[in-house]
Amino acid sequence: MHESGTESGQRSIVTLDDIARRAGVSQPxxxxALADSPLISAKTKARIRxxxxxxxxxxNLVARSLKTRSTQTLGLxxxxxxxxxxxxxxxxFADTARAAGYHLQLQxxxxxxxxxxxxLGYLREVRVDGVLIVTSRGGLPARKQAEALxxxxxxxxxxxxxxDCEHFDMVMADDAVGGSALAQHLIGLGHTRFGIVGATPHRGHYDRLVGFLAGLSEAGCAAESVDHFPAVSEAEAEEAVDIWLAMPDRPTALFAYRDVLAAYLxxxxxxxxxxxxxxxxxVGFDNLDLATxxxxxLTTVDLPIEALAATAVNQLLTRIAEQPMQAAVRREILTPQLVLRQSSGPPPVSMPCTKENNK
Amino acid sequence: MHESGTESGQRSIVTLDDIARRAGVSQPxxxxALADSPLISAKTKARIRxxxxxxxxxxNLVARSLKTRSTQTLGLxxxxxxxxxxxxxxxxFADTARAAGYHLQLQxxxxxxxxxxxxLGYLREVRVDGVLIVTSRGGLPARKQAEALxxxxxxxxxxxxxxDCEHFDMVMADDAVGGSALAQHLIGLGHTRFGIVGATPHRGHYDRLVGFLAGLSEAGCAAESVDHFPAVSEAEAEEAVDIWLAMPDRPTALFAYRDVLAAYLxxxxxxxxxxxxxxxxxVGFDNLDLATxxxxxLTTVDLPIEALAATAVNQLLTRIAEQPMQAAVRREILTPQLVLRQSSGPPPVSMPCTKENNK
DNA sequence: AGCTTTCTTGCATACGAATGCAACACCTGC
DNA sequence: GCAGGTGTTGCATTCGTATGCAAGAAAGCT
Known part of the structure; x- marks a missing residue:
């Protein structure tokens, strides 16, 4: 009771004006002084500080932002x-942005x-200085708003x-290279029959498929040796397992588009x-913590997430620095890395077309 | 080339003034009109809209916030x-807040x-209307800033x-109840020797331990039947497994403070x-997705995360609505739920002190 | 001493939106 | 035709900070 504690401390927001009054100087x-301007004498600065x-x-950053027309904030x-x-x-993303003096507004x-x-509308209303949009399943539903921005x-x-987005800057991982690396790895292990598990229209992960198939055909593997198992949810993954089990001449290696799917399998x-x-x-793709x-x-492909985030931030900062925004779009494509673990190995010795080892 | 595209659209920020000019009315x-004030005639509103x-x-939310002294934003x-x-x-948290017309500022x-x-300093500078702090390992390192806020x-x-935080509102799950439920479950299965795996000083998860021990002693289980295995990282969890393996009379049930630890085990x-x-x-604690x-x-304890988040938001909104903030602190303690899965079962039939079944 | 130069500070204003108050127009009733 | 009400709109100001410009003080120069 000797201390006041949280009693009433309401609305006691100190402004530059308050300080000016106490210091006997003007608000500017x-x-x-607080901005460390060279216009102010050293001792005045010290006293004011x-x-x-x-x-x-x-x-008050909202007041400052209003005046400077910059929020020092990036939307994500x-x-x-x-x-x-x-x-x-x-x-x-947050770390890289912070290092550059920018804050994060996550949506x-x-x-x-x-x-x-x-x-996107909100981000525009709060006047963020730049926006990074991470696509969901290969789509950009709010393309219109993005262009308005x-x-x-x-x-x-x-x-x-x-x-089909011509005028956006982009940064992405080279999924095709990753898919190809997985294919080569599996072929190197001796596999000849492959299964691919993932969403059917392959939206967003199309390049993973393309790369994988390219890797196979490069090694002289026929396209008929590949089966598709459409699946996005756990239930569908389970179904895929059953379909696979019932196949007479079944694949000895399954490539899941995403680690999560691989884990279900x-x-x-x-x-x-x-x-x-x-x-x-x-084999999977993403190298989530889950993979371990x-x-x-899981044997999988490691997406260079740190590099992707850092590159994105840098692209934004570059754009922000440009006074009139240049027209030319910029694209950066980073290379992912194959990660070998225990879920991949040589195919079973007996031919998998006979069902003898299924019991 | 028939369309201008992204050519130059710079700095074309439309303000109320611009609209006023075009409509031949005043800025207010x-x-x-846009705020749908009853002061404005229907047809003027329509035209302006x-x-x-x-x-x-x-x-421009930064201008609005400056004027209204409210950002409609909650810090997390x-x-x-x-x-x-x-x-x-x-x-x-975001969903509940949005439903109440508030935005989220994540830190x-x-x-x-x-x-x-x-x-916390930043959240204060951007003038969020309220802040929810999720404690990390039972600590509130920036207590000073929180009190300043x-x-x-x-x-x-x-x-x-x-x-030891007297004047903060709080919301939490009743970890003791959860720990106790786990203990009762294991005892019901027939276990008599227990191990506890987690951080040694039990910071933050202290109640889980207390509840677990209380549950045991309630069922008449002696305290000597409990061993402790300090571990927070995966490496330490592995070590704990080895120590456990080497024990002559080892526990038949291990309680990990967190699901992640349980997963490592x-x-x-x-x-x-x-x-x-x-x-x-x-058995674990948290019921993360990981647990499945x-x-x-994993058999584990489900934290009522949705309820916790919603309660926190409501507490904040209540405080915001109070004109002068009331002094009395508010605490809400929610009850977690036991989730039975496959990682718990009856103890092995042969006494575990003999190593015969270890081969 | 008078004048220019260099420092330091204050004045005025702007950023974009919200709001109390005054002013004007219109309609009604006498 | 005029007082009083009602319904719309404009004026002026405010929020807290930043900054161009003018003004004043101190100091150096001839």
Whole structure:
């Protein structure tokens, strides 16, 4: 009771004016002093600074932003945050931005169109200095709003693949190279029959497929040796496992578009008493933390998330620095890395077309 | 070439003044029209609205915030976003806030003191209307800044446990109840020797331990039947497994403070050829998505994350609505739920002190 | 001493939107 | 035809900060 504590501390927002009054100078002088302007004498600065932080002054960034027409903030739009791929990206993006003196305004677009549009609208309303949009499943639902943002002079960068967008800057990983690397790896192990598990229209992950197939055909593998198993959810992955099990001449290696899918496959395969990679090799794509949690750990392709985030931030900063925004779009494509783990191995010795080892 | 595209659209920011000019009215009239004020006639409103969205007008929220002294934004401080517990929380918090017309300003405190202080400082500078701080490992490193925030009239709510904080509103899950439920479950299965795996000083998860022990002693289980295995990282979890393996009279059930730890235990136990729950039962805490990815799926305690987030938002909104902030602190404690899965079962039939079944 | 130069400070204003108050137009009733 | 009301609109100002410009003080120069 000897201390006042949280009693009433309401609305005691200290402004430059308050400090000016206490210091007996004008408000602009305080502004300049705290900004360390060379116009102000050293001793005045010192005195004002002392008074300022004794009074617990904190800049009002909304006022400053209004005046300077800059929020020093970058908007980041991601579809969701439960998918472990995004947290990593957010973290890296935030770190790079902070290093450059920028703050982060995160928006969750939730993958449906209205939400993404709303996010972009909000980001425009709060006057962020630039926006990075991470595509969800290869789409850019709110393309219109994104273009409006650009036309309003706000730099926009797209992270990931999106079809038919001519005038956006982009940064992405070379999924084709990753897919190709996986194919070569599996062929090197001796596999000849392959399965591909993922969404059917392959939206967004199209290049993974293309790269994988290219890798196969480069090694002289016929296209007929590849089967497709459409699946996006866990249930569909389980179904895919059953379909695979029932095949007479089944693939000895399965390529899942995403680590999460690969993890589902491993789970349901082992549930059915099959061994990975003894009976079948599984490879994924993304290299999520998840990939090391499943047993066996997943062979996969590591997306260079830190590099992607850093590149995106730099592209935005470059655009922001350009006084009139240049017309030419910029694209950067980074190369992912193959990560070998335990889920891939040589095919079973006996020919898999006979069902003898299925019992 | 028939279309101009992204040519030059720079700095064409439309303001209320622009619209006023085009409509031949005053700026305040436009402001009121777009705010649907009853002061403005229906036909003027219609005309202005048309002109506004033909011109692509977007409110400038920084100007509005400056004038109204409210940003309609809630700050959320979480230690990190890689831990899958947080994404879920963020999502729920964002959804509840949005439903109430509030936006989210996410800050990653990174668990070290300066960072958390910087986050709170920034949130104060941008004038958020309220702040939810999610404690990292039971600490509130930037307590000073949090109190400064409160004294400046900004509502602050703490999510999670933090020792010795008298004047903060809080919302938390009843970890003790969860721990106790786990203990009862294991005892019901017939276990008599227990191991606890987690950080040694039990910072932040202290109640989980207390509840677990209380549950045991309630069932008449002696305290000597409990061993502690300090571990926070994966490496330490592996070490714990080895120590456990070497014990003459080892526990038949292991309680990990966090699902992630439990997952590590399962992984390294099965790596060493042991069966879960055949040889040893494992239980976790948190009910992350991860818990269903590991094999066997984890028996754990489900934290009511949605409810926690919603409660926190409501506490903040209540505080914001209070004109002078009331002095009395508010605390809400929610009850978690036991989730039974495959990682727990009856103890092995042969006494585990003999090593016969270890081969 | 008078004048220019260099420092330091204050004045005025702008950023874009919201709002109390005054002013004007219109309609009604006498 | 004029007082009083009602319904719309404009004027003036405010939020807190930044900055171009003028003004004043101090100092150096002839």
């Amino acid at each position: 002088t305080v502004s300049r 002392e008074i300022a932080d004794e009074a617990g002054y904190q800049v 739009v991601v579809p969701q945050v439960s998918n472990p791929y995004f947290p990593k990206l957010i973290q890296c 969750l677009s939730g993958a449906d169109q209205e939400a993404e549009a709303a996010c 650009l036309e309003a002079g706000v730099p926009v960068v797209i992270l990931g693949w999106v079809e 491993v789970k349901h395969l082992t549930n059915r008493g099959l061994s990975v990679p003894g009976d079948v090799s599984i 949690f499943v047993n066996p750990q | 009239t436009v402001s009121r 048309e002109i506004a969205d033909e011109a692509g007008y977007q409110v 401080v979480v230690p990190q976003v890689s831990n899958p517990y947080f994404p879920k929380l963020i999502q729920c 990653l405190s990174g668990a070290d003191q300066e960072a958390e202080a910087a986050c 409160l004294e400046a009239g900004v509502p602050v709510v703490i999510l999670g446990w933090v020792e 399962v992984k390294h136990l099965t790596n060493r050829g042991l069966s879960v729950p055949g040889d040893v039962s494992i 990815f590991v094999n066997p799926q």
